[in-house]
Amino acid sequence: MTDPEAPEDAPGVEPDDEKIVAATPEELAKRGRTTPRSIEREMKESYLTYALSVIHSRALPDVRDGLKPSQRRILVAMNDLNLSPRAKYRKCAKVAGDTSGNYHPHGESVIYPTLVRMAQDFSLRYPLVDGQGNFGSIDGDPPAAMRYTEARMAGITMEILADLDKETVDLEPNYDETRMQPTVLPSRFPNLLCNGSDGIAVGMATSLPPHNLREIGRGLIALLEDPDLETDELLKLVPGPDFPTGGTIMGRSGIVQAYTTGRGLIRVRAKYDIEENKNRSQIVFSEIPYQTKKGGNDTGIIAKIVQVVKDGRIVGIADVTDYSNRDGMRLVVKLKKGEDPQVVLNQLWKFTPLQSTYSIINLAIDRRQPRTLPLRDLMSAWLVHRRDVIRRRTMYLLRKAEERKHIVDGLRIAVDNIDRVIQIIRASANRDEAKTALSAEFGLSPRQSQAIVDMRLGSLTGLEREKLEEEHAKLVAEIADYRDILDRAERVTAIIKEDLLEIIEKYGDERRTEISLEEVDGSIDIADLITEDLAVVTLSRENYIKRVPLDTFRAQARGGRGIKGADLKDSDVQRSVIVTSTHDYLLFFSNMGQVFWQKGYQIPEAGRNSKGRSITNVLQLREGEEINTILRVPEFDDDRFIVFATKSGIVKKTKLEAYSRPKKGGIRAILVDEDDEVVSVRLAKPGDTVLLSMSGGRAIRFDESSVRSMGRTSRGVKGVKLKEGDSVVGMVVAEPDAFLLTATENGFGKRTPLVDYPIKGRGGQGVIDIKSTARNGAVIQAKFCREDDDLMFITTSGMIVRTHVADVSSIGRNTQGVRLVNLKGDDKLVSVEVVSGSDLERFSSDGEEASSEDGVESPPPQATSDDASEEADLEDGDDVDDGYVDGGDDGDDIDSVLDDEGEEE
Template identity: 45%
Template sequence: MSSDAPDAFDPGAGIAAEVETARIEQEMEQSYIDYAMSVIAGRALPDVRDGLKPVHRRILYAMHEAGVTARSSHRKSSSIVGETMGDYHPHGDSAIYDTLARMAQDFSMRYPLVDGQGNFGSVDGDPPAAMRYTEARMAPIAEELLEDIEMDTVDFQSNYDDRLEEPEVLPAAFPNLLVNGSSGIAVGMSTNIPPHNLGEVIDATVHLIEDPDATVEDLMEHVKGPDFPTGANIVGRNAIHKAYKTGRGRIRVRAEFEVEEDDRIVITELPFQQNKARLVERIADDVNEGKIEGIRDLRDESDRDGIRVVVELKRGANAEVVKNQLLEHHLESTFGVINLALVDGQPRVLTLKETLVEYLEHRREVVRRRSRSELEEKEERAHILEGRLTALEHVDDVVEVIRNSESRDDAKAALRGEHVVEVDGEPLPSFDFSEAQADHIVAMQLGSLTAMEAGEIESEYEDVQARIERLEAILEDPDELDAVVEDELLEIKDEYDDDRRTSIIEDTGTVTHEDLIAEEDVVVVVTEDDYIKRMPLDTFRAQHRGGKGIIGTELKEGDRVSSVYVASTHDYLLYFTNHGQVYQLKTYQVPEMSRTARGKSAVNLLDLDDGEEITAVVNTAEMESEEEKFLTMTTRNGYIKRTSVEKFQNIRSTGIIATKLDEDDALADVEVTDGTRDLILASRGGMAIRFAEEEVRAMGRSARGVRGIDLEGDDEVAAVAAVDPDRHQWVLTVTENGYGKRTDIDEYRRQSRNGKGLIDIKTNDRNGRVCELETVGPGDHLFVMSGEGQILRTPVEDLSTVGRNTMGVIVMELDAGDSVASVDVHFPSDGEGPEDEDGDDGDDASDAADGDTAGTE
C-alpha cells in the first residue's frame, strides 16, 4: 500500500470523541422535566413563605434598593421596570409591568403592594396606560414584607449575571400567600389561591401559635372564608371547608344586588375577576336574543365610589324570575381553589393549617436569625461600651499614654498592652483593651470625657445589656420566640386590619331551570294527535254559561282536542294514557304558545307509543300530605283499583306501568284519594254509582283491579270522582253536546260497588253521552273545551242546582259537528267573577227554556 494513502477513519479520535450517544426519548424526557421544574420553581408558583413569585419579589426588592418606598415620592413605572429587568428579572419589560400594574389594582389585590399614580387599568378590563405615563412606589404594607431584610433574616443568591445578590425569599411580616392569594399556570399544574382578610388570617395564625394541635375547623373559627377585593357573596360554607381541609374546592361566588321596589335590580358588587363591561354586554345580548325576558333597560352607572349596574324591568315583569335568570347566566361564578405553593422548592397542595404552619416556621426562622444578628451587634456594642467605661475610670492614665505615644499605632498598641510608654524613663500604666476597644478609645473626642457623657455611656450600657439578655432569652426559649412572632403579627393587624368585604350566605341550592320560570296558573291543551301546549290562565276570563267561549288552539286537519286541564307552571304532573302507562312532566316543560298556535308534538316530551293517548292528568301537588294517599284508577270496562302514591316515586322518562289492562280495555280516569272517601263512577250512558273507597283494596301497579260498576250493553266508564266530606259539594255532569247539571251530592246514595247504580243524567239525542263527572264546590270554575278547540270558562254556580235524573241546561254553545272533548275544574285564587263577553245576556230565563225538566228513575 502506498504511504500517501489517507488514514482510515477513527470514530474515537478528534471531535467525535466528545460526542455522547443518548436515546432521544430519554433526552427529551429529561429536558422537558428540567424545563418544567424551571417554570414551576422560577416563574409560575408562589413560595409558601412570602406568598410571592420571583417577579413580584424582584420588583419589590428593586424598589427597596432604589429607595422607592412608601415614604418617598412616586417614580416612573418605566424606571422601576428598567431597574428590575436590568438587575434581577431578564424576562421582558411587558411581563414586569403587567405584574407591577396588578400589584397596584385594588380590584385585583386585597391589599395592594404598590401605590400607583395614573391609569393602572379598571374592572371593565381596560389595560393600564403605558409605563412611561404611570408612576408608582411601594405601598406601606409592602414594606412589611421587606422589614429587617438587611439583618441576615433570609438567604441571598446571585442574580442572573452574578453582579448582584437578590433574596431567595422575603422576611414577610404577615402571611401574604393567604392574605393576597395567588394564581398561576405552570407545566402540568396550576395554582389558584383566593385572598383573605388580613385580620382573620393573623387571628388564625396566633391561634395556631397558642395551640399547635388546632384543627382546620378550629382555624375556621377565625378564617371565615376568602375575602375578595370586589366583595360579593360566597354561597355556602361546605365548599370553603373542603378547600381548607383538602387544599382544593369549588366556591360559588354571587354578585351583590338588590331588587328595589320601583321595578329594578341594582348590582353593586361583582364576583372576583369578573369583567363588568363584558357582563353588561352579555346581559344585553341575552335580552336581545330573548334568552332573558322582562328587562326594559340596562345601564352602567358605576363611578369612582363603586359599581352600580341598573337593570330596569318591564311593567308587570316578575322580578324574582328575572333575578334567577341573571343568577344562572351572569351573576354567579365559580372560584376553583387550588392551594398549590412551593415548599422547600417543591410544589405541594396545602391545607389551611399546613399553609399557616409553613409560614410560622419561616417567620420563626426570620425572628431567630434577626435576633442572632442583633445579638452579635449588641454584644459588639457592649464590648465597646465596656472599654469606654474602663477608659473613663482611668482617664488620666489613658490620656497620658496616648499623649506620650509617638504615633496612633503606638497608642493603640500601648492600650492593648503590647507596648509600654515611658515618660522620663518611668513606664506609664499598661492596659488590656481589645483591638476594637483600643481603636474606639483612640478615636474618642475630648468632649466625651465629661461626667455627663460618662453617665450616658453607663445608661446605654445598661440598656444594651438588658437587650442582650432579652435576645438570648428569645434564642434559647421557643416560647419567647413565639411571643415575639405573635406580638409582631398583632402589630401588623392593628395597623392594616379592615372590615371583611365578602359576605358568606347560606346555600339555598343552585338556580334551577324552575327558578327561571314564573309561577303562574296555566291551561294545558292536548289533542288526539298528541299536540300539547300551555297558555296563561288569565287568557281565559270567566263568562256566563251558554256562551261559545274563545278559541283555545289551532288544529291540523283531522285532529281534535282530547283533554284540557289547569295547573301551575311549577307543578309536577302525572300523565296517564289509555295503555295504562304513566309519565311525569313539569308543567313548565310544556311549551308556552298563543291561543291560535297548534302546539308541539308530545312525542318530544313524552315517550308515547303509536296509538297511545293521554286520558287523565294528576297534579302531584294533590298527593303531598302527611296522610297516605292513593291513585284511584278506573278503566273503560268498569274496573277500579287503588295504588299507593309511593309506588310512583321514581318514574322513568320512558314511563312506567300504572295498571294492568285487558286486551279490549283502556284506562279511563284517575283520581287522588286518601282511603276514607266515597267514590262516584259515571258511565257514558248516564249512570252513576257511589260506594265507599274502602271497598276497593290497595293493590300494586301491575294489578288489574276489581269491578266498580256493572255496565250494560256497550256502555263504558267516563269518569271517577271523590267526595270530600269536609267541603260542601255538588255533582257536576257535562255531556258531549254541551249540556250539564249541578246536583246535590246527597241525592247519590251510597251503594255497594259493582252495582248498576242510579240514573245521573238523561243521555238522549239533545244531550249526547256523558263526557265528564266532577265533584265541585262553591267558587270553582269550570273549563270546558270542545273538540274543535273552543274553550269556555264559567263559574260552576252559573249552573242551576237540579235533581238527579234530569236533562240539565246548556253549558257551552257548540257549532254543528263539534262536541265537548274535555272538562276540568279549577278554584281561582283571585276570586274572578263572570264577564258576559260572548253576547249572552246572562239571563237564562228558565230551566224549562233549556229543556231542564225532571225525569223519573
C-alpha cells in the same frame, strides 16, 4: 450550521470543517465534539429542567411570603430606591428598569404588568403598590404605558420588607452575580393568606383565594395558642375567602372541602338589590364576582348580557345601563313590564358571568417543593417562617449588641485610666504603635484599642462619661433579653402574637364578601357546618334586613347613647330588632296576615354599619305587604300556640305546629279585616296569660284560655275595648315572676312586676300602665323581661343601645317612668328587644360582657330632681277597673268562612 457544499475559501470555513461535517456520529464522538444520547432521554431531562425552572422561578408563590420571584424582585428594587409610603412617587419605567437591570433579566414588558397588578385594588385584597395614574379598571381597560404612571410602596408592603437588613433571610447572587438578592422576604404580614395568588406552571396551577386580615389574624393567634387546633375550629375564625370585589359565596361545602384538602370549588354571585321603578322592576348589581370584568371586551358582564338577550335566552330584560362611578358600582338591569325579577335573576346566574365558579387550589412552594396545602398547613408554614425570622433577627441584634458592648467596655477602661492612656498615646510614634501599647498595657483587643485611639477629647466630659455608663447598662439588659428570646419558645410566640395584633389594628378592615348558606341548587348546607351563635336581626322601615353578631354591641348603662347600628339613608329608620340563634327558625308575619319561614343563618350577614339587603331578596312579598313581626322559634312544639293581636284589638290563638310547613311564597296566618293589620305575634303555652298594651298608656291582661284555639285562616275575637284614637301597639305573654318593660317614643319607660296587672276577662278597657304625656309621648312597645336579661333599644336614626334590665328601675304600675335612652334632637325610640339571660350565658365563652371596638361605655346617669318626679305615683282614681267586661262573650268571635283545612293564599 456549516454548508457541506461551500467552497474551501468560503468565509468562516476552515479546510478541516468538511471532514468534520462529513464524519459519522461515532467519529465525532471519538474526536470529543459530540456525545451520542437517546432522543427520549434528552427530551425528558431538558423538559424537566424547564418545568422546574418555571415552577420555582416564575409561576408559583413561596408559602412563606406569598410572592413569586418577579413580585419579590420588584419590591426589592423599590426598596433599593427608597420608595417608602411617604416618599415621592417615581416613574414606573424607572422601577421596571431597575428591576430588569438588577434582578429580573426578562425585560420591562413582562415586569410592568406584574407591577400594575400589585397596585390594583380589584385584583389584590390588600394592594402592595401605591400607584398614581391609570392602572386599569375593573371594566377591563388597560393601564397607561409605564412612562406615564408613577408608583411607590404601600404601607403594608413595609411590613413584608421589615427587618430585611438584619440578616433574617438567605441571600443569593442575582443573574449576573453583581449583587445579592433575598430568596424570600421576612413577611411580617401574612401576604399569601390575605392576598392569595394565581399562576400556571408546567403541569400544575395555583389559585389561592384572598382572605380578610382580621379573620386570618384571629386564626393565626388561635393556632399559636393551640398548635393542635383542628380545621373545624379554624373555620369558626376564618369562615371563607374575602374577595376584593365583594360578591356572595353560595354555600359553605366548597369552602370546607378546600380548607380541609387544599382543593375545592366555590360559586360566587354578584350582590344585588331589586328596586321598583314605577310599574317596572330593575335589578341593581353593586358587586361582581372576583376576576370578572364588568365591561370591556366580549367576555365582560355587560357584553354577555347583551349577547344572551340578542340570542333570545333571556327575554325579560329591557335595558342594561352602567351608572358606576368613583363612589361605587351600580349596574342596572331594567326589566320589561310584568317580568318576575327572580326569574330573570336565575337566568342571569345561568347564562352570564354574574355567577362564576372559583377554583381553590392551595398550591405553593414549601421547602423547595410544590405542595397542595390545607388552610391549617398554610397558616402553620407562615408561623414557622416567622419563628425563623425572629430567631435570626434576634441573633443578629445579639451579635451587634455584644460587639458594641465590647467597644464600650474598652472605652470605660480608657476613661477610668485616662491619664495613662494619654501618656501612652503621646509617647507613641504613630497610631499602630499606640494601639499595640494600649493592648499590652490594659489587655485590650485590637478593636477596643482602635476605638480608644479614635476617641475624641469631648468624650472625657462628665456628661459623656455618664452616657457611656447608661449605654453599658442598656446593652447588658438588651443582651440578656435577646438571649432569653433565643432560649424560650414562648417569647417568640408572644412576639408573633404582638406583631399580628399590631398589623390587624393598623390595616384590618371589614369583610367584603358575604357567605350565604344556600347552595346554588336551592339546597341548604347541613347544620353541623354552621357555627351556632347569637345574632341581632334588624329590619328597617324601607325593608332592609341583616344579621349582625350580638357581640358587636357592648352592654351600656341605662341612659347611654349607644353605637351606630346601621348606615341608613336619611329617609330610612330601623323598626324591628330581634335577637336569635343562627340555628333557630324565624317566622316573618306580615301586616296582611301572611307568614314566611326562614332559618337564622339564611338571613344575610352584614357589618354593623351596613344597611343590609332588601327583604324582597329574602322573602317573596306581595305589593304593599310589609313584615311587622319576626318571631323566633327554636323548635316547633305541639303544646304551644301562636297568639295574634291586631291594631283594632282582635286576638287569635292557633297551634304552633300549623305553621311548621310554609310554602316558599308564604301561607295565610290570620284573616285580617281590610282596615286592620297585625301588630304583634307571640308564642304561648297552656296556662299563660296575655297582656295587650295600648298607645294611650293602658294595658289589659287575660287568660289565654279565654281565647279558643282556631285554624290558620280564622279572624279571631275581640281582645280589648279601645277608646277613640287608641290602638294596640304590643302584646306580651306574661309570666308571674317577670317584669313588664314599657317604652315610649321619647325614650322614657319603666319596669313593673307583672303581678301588678290584675287578670280579668278579655274585652275590657284595661288599667293604666304608664301615663302618656307630652314628655313621654305615645307607648311604642311593651316587653316582658327578667333581672338577668339585656335590653336593646333602637331609634329612628339607627342608633342601638344595649343595657342591662337591672339598670332600669323597678317601679309601680301607676308611674310615669324614667329615661331609658338619651335621644338627640328629633330622634325617637321605635323598637325594644329583650336578650334572654339564659342565651347570654349559653353563648358567652368567658362569662364577660360582649364588647365592640367602636362601643363607648356610658356612665350611669346621675339622679336628678326630674327623675324623682318621673316616678311620682298617679292618683288611684286613674285606675279604670270598671271598664272591664268580665268573661267577654263568645258573640264577639267572628270565624272565617274558610275552615281549618281551607285553601291557602
